[in-house]
Amino acid sequence: MNALSGERLGELMNKLYRNSMEAMIFIDQEGKVIDMNPAAEQIIDPRVIEQIRTGADPSFCQTCEGYTDEQELISCARCYLDYPQGEFSSFQVFLKTRDGGVVPFAASYHTIDEARGGRVLMLLDLTKQQKTQEMLQRNHMLKYVIKAQEDERKRISRELHDSVAQELLSSLVDLRVIKYMDVGEDVLKKLQHTEQSLTRLLDDIRHLSVELRPSSLDDLGLEAAFRSHFKWLEKNYGLLVKFSAELAAARYGSELETVVYRVCQEALLNALKYSGVDEVYVRLCEENGHLLLTVRNEGVGFDMVIDEAKGTGLGLYGMRERAELVGGQFMLRSALGEGTTVQLSIPLSRAEQQEVG
Amino acid sequence: MTMTNLHSFHYQQEIDGIRSRFQFDFVSLALVQPAEDRFVLTWQYVSGNRNDRYKRIVLHSGKGVAGIVFKTGKAMLIQNVSADIEAKDLFNYPIIVSEQLRSLGALPLWEGSRVIGVLLVGFRKENELDEASFARFQNSLGASLGAFQIREVSQP
Numbered sequence: 001m002n003a004l005s006g007e008r009l010g011e012l013m014n015k016l017y018r019n020s021m022e023a024m025i026f027i028d029q030e031g032k033v034i035d036m037n038p039a040a041e042q043i044i045d046p047r048v049i050e051q052i053r054t055g056a057d058p059s060f061c062q063t064c065e066g067y068t069d070e071q072e073l074i075s076c077a078r079c080y081l082d083y084p085q086g087e088f089s090s091f092q093v094f095l096k097t098r099d100g101g102v103v104p105f106a107a108s109y110h111t112i113d114e115a116r117g118g119r120v121l122m123l124l125d126l127t128k129q130q131k132t133q134e135m136l137q138r139n140h141m142l143k144y145v146i147k148a149q150e151d152e153r154k155r156i157s158r159e160l161h162d163s164v165a166q167e168l169l170s171s172l173v174d175l176r177v178i179k180y181m182d183v184g185e186d187v188l189k190k191l192q193h194t195e196q197s198l199t200r201l202l203d204d205i206r207h208l209s210v211e212l213r214p215s216s217l218d219d220l221g222l223e224a225a226f227r228s229h230f231k232w233l234e235k236n237y238g239l240l241v242k243f244s245a246e247l248a249a250a251r252y253g254s255e256l257e258t259v260v261y262r263v264c265q266e267a268l269l270n271a272l273k274y275s276g277v278d279e280v281y282v283r284l285c286e287e288n289g290h291l292l293l294t295v296r297n298e299g300v301g302f303d304m305v306i307d308e309a310k311g312t313g314l315g316l317y318g319m320r321e322r323a324e325l326v327g328g329q330f331m332l333r334s335a336l337g338e339g340t341t342v343q344l345s346i347p348l349s350r351a352e353q354q355e356v357g
Numbered sequence: 358m359t360m361t362n363l364h365s366f367h368y369q370q371e372i373d374g375i376r377s378r379f380q381f382d383f384v385s386l387a388l389v390q391p392a393e394d395r396f397v398l399t400w401q402y403v404s405g406n407r408n409d410r411y412k413r414i415v416l417h418s419g420k421g422v423a424g425i426v427f428k429t430g431k432a433m434l435i436q437n438v439s440a441d442i443e444a445k446d447l448f449n450y451p452i453i454v455s456e457q458l459r460s461l462g463a464l465p466l467w468e469g470s471r472v473i474g475v476l477l478v479g480f481r482k483e484n485e486l487d488e489a490s491f492a493r494f495q496n497s498l499g500a501s502l503g504a505f506q507i508r509e510v511s512q513p
Binding site: 193195199200203204234235236237238240269272273 | 415
């Protein structure tokens with residue numbers, strides 16, 4: 001590569017300045033803006049540019065909100081403009097833009113003209129990259145939170161089932177033994193009452209344990225967990241679930257099974273609350289390498305455009321989020337008077353498909 | 358025991374009678390079941406029902422209309438379902454949903470010091486039952502229903 005002639009270099013530098021995506025702002029020793037390139041003009045509020053051009057207020061502070069240092073996200077301490085000892089080859093700065101918002105930019109600031117103290121501030125829009133990072137972090141966080149929640153539920157559920165319910169059961173057995181001992185009529189009656197209360201309490205604790213997280217989900221798989229949950233729905237709310245399972249007791253990863261179970265649970269709860277009917281159809285099957293869950297009712301349905309979220313809308317959001325966690329797709333179909341269908345489709349890895357066979 | 362008394366008293370006739378006497382749209386009676394059914398509470402007798410969904414439901418202490426009355430031993434009045442229960446919580450009261458009740462009251466039925474049943478009366482029209490008419494109903498019902506006493510929790 002040959003060094004360019006001064007003329008050619010000047011021409012290229014000029015083009016770089018005019019056409020670059022990177023915003024360049026020349027600033028003098030006093031922090032006044034000397035000039036900026038078109039990319040910079042795209043960012044900065046025209047009124048500020050006007051102030052600078054006319055010389056009414058040429059300071060860069062009108063548009064700069066501060067930069068990120070070790071202490072704070074947005075700080076003005078040791079401003080890069082008048083702190084020459086600082087190392088500002090790469091930092092994050094926040095600017096007021098022409099659209100009104102305060103937007104972060106990746107910036108570099110250095111002296112290019114020693115003699116006259118001319119400096120250049122170069123800016124690169126960071127919003128898109130930051131959004132990507134935020135999404136990434138949010139997904140990681142969500143995954144973590146959901147896992148933590150499931151683990152904690154599992155722990156409490158096991159504890160209730162293995163220790164609290166067991167203890168209660170043995171007390172109940174003791175109580176039944178006393179009934180056959182030589183006790184008076186009053187005592188016997190009181191014992192019967194206590195036995196009734198304890199029996200109901202034991203059932204309540206067992207229900208609570210299953211409600212938190214059914215151990216059958218871990219031990220026996222989706223189908224068994226579904227069946228016991230549907231039975232529970234029927235007994236508690238009179239909701240009839242017509243279940244067609246076509247999985248032949250296949251097992252999948254614990255994370256995947258949990259997602260399917262929770263999405264189904266939420267969909268059924270919605271049907272119970274809003275559909276106005278007491279029959280719901282659930283189908284669980286495998287098709288083209290996907291695990292498919294369909295929850296359908298023939299109830300009142302709703303207008304998807306107008307009131308997507310009757311209730312808090314958190315349920316729908318949660319189902320979608322959970323589906324995305326395992327790379328699945330969540331679909332909701334409804335229309336007034338035509339019932340509602342929720343479908344979850346999760347791609348199965350090859351390993352999981354083999355487990356089926 | 359409860360069960361033996363049950364057969365000597367015609368509860369179905371009794372609640373049919375209550376329904377026509379007070380012009381209720383719906384009357385139902387929940388009773389604690391014997392040991393072989395683990396002493397659960399279920400709706401045993403109904404009058405004026407629109408479907409049989411109630412038969413599927415096992416009541417839980419503290420949950421739903423019957424569960425709350427059973428647990429607290431206090432009468433419960435819901436004068437206007439739409440005003441008193443938020444729509445999103447309504448599913449917790451399956452009997453109200455399935456029978457489309459809009460105004461209802463429920464009483465605990467006692468055997469000695471224990472609540473062993475719940476009597477529910479209701480209308481499918483709002484504000485049909487209010488404090489005054491619920492009190493009148495309780496008065497004219499008297500202090501017992503078959504083998505059970507009808508009273509408030511604080512009374513001996």
